[in-house]
Amino acid sequence: MKDYLLLTVVKKTKMKLLSILALLQITLAVSAQNKVEGIGPFKINKTTVAQLPQIAQDLGVKFEEVLPDTAEAIQSGKVGQRVSEGSFCSDAKVYTARSITLAGVDFKNVYLTFYKGSLISFRSFGTPEIEQALTEKYGSGKSNDVPEISSWYNKSIYTTIHLSEDPAKSATDYFSVNDAQRPYEASQCNKKQFDKIRAAIAKKNGNPLKDL
Template identity: 25%
Template structure:
């Protein structure tokens, strides 16, 4: 009789709980986070479960939240950094250090709400999460994109052509889209950088949120340019 390691059994149980191995599930959410249905009221529930309170914080590059933290992200007033936050008054963005669904820990979760409804669930990805997605949603579409990037070694006076790769594993259903994205690119010193993320969105809602974000960003940029021109009138 062959013994199965306990860790493998736990992983199998977690994946089975999150997925339906025989048939694919409708792409409507991850656990209790339902795209197009869950409202901002879930934040109050999360706060009650974790204790503490929501901390409003200006967004900044490489921001990460501690495991039980909940941040409400607002644009930086100094740098105007808005990679994930938004100036749109109809949009709210929260960053959770970690959520657990069916025993699977999902880290650095962004919840993007538009008009009080969840438009996108975005997080770091992992091998465990990727496998669960395949089991739950069925066979995906895989799109691999490559791009040649010329890397110049200044000190050596040589050039090398590196290949940047983006692999997008995605599922689509009734206006919802889930995607597991993995990327390899290079920094200015020609060192490889690997990054990845998972996103589940209601495309119509997310598109409206993006349009609103752009419109308000354009307004702010125009006001700043106008103020600069006014200051230069006597120049």
């Protein structure tokens, strides 16, 4: 009887261990999947602005640098609302391309932001095709709380796609891969430099306090 009970305990313990191992394997598999470093040759914190001409040639696309409009910025009194504004920060560079095709998936209205020489953000229009491609490669990133948003995380790199459930609002759909901290640093640099320009213009116009 004792031997039977002992055998039963051993079997149950073994089953529990197997269950735990299976759960760990699933967890590790999911963790291994969710390691988005970028899109194609555009790797966050790895791709450099010096590599962009060669990447453009390889992809057969044309990138244009986005330069900030000083007059428009002064009139609105603020910067950093849209990536399409460019940046006043000397350490930041923004480039755009109308369309890029990577692994058969089209990315429209692409914006690349570089800070201190390396890529910190890839942003484009969001489409179901992009979401499907990411899901097939990295697993589902769907959120139960916000069904319109899918996200994937890899340490300090966040990948997000927003697809509106209302077709009338599809113009706001977007896809982005960003470093978690550096876009904020670039934004603060942009604002700081803009404030200096605005102060200099106000001083030149004879009103040092205007627009401050």
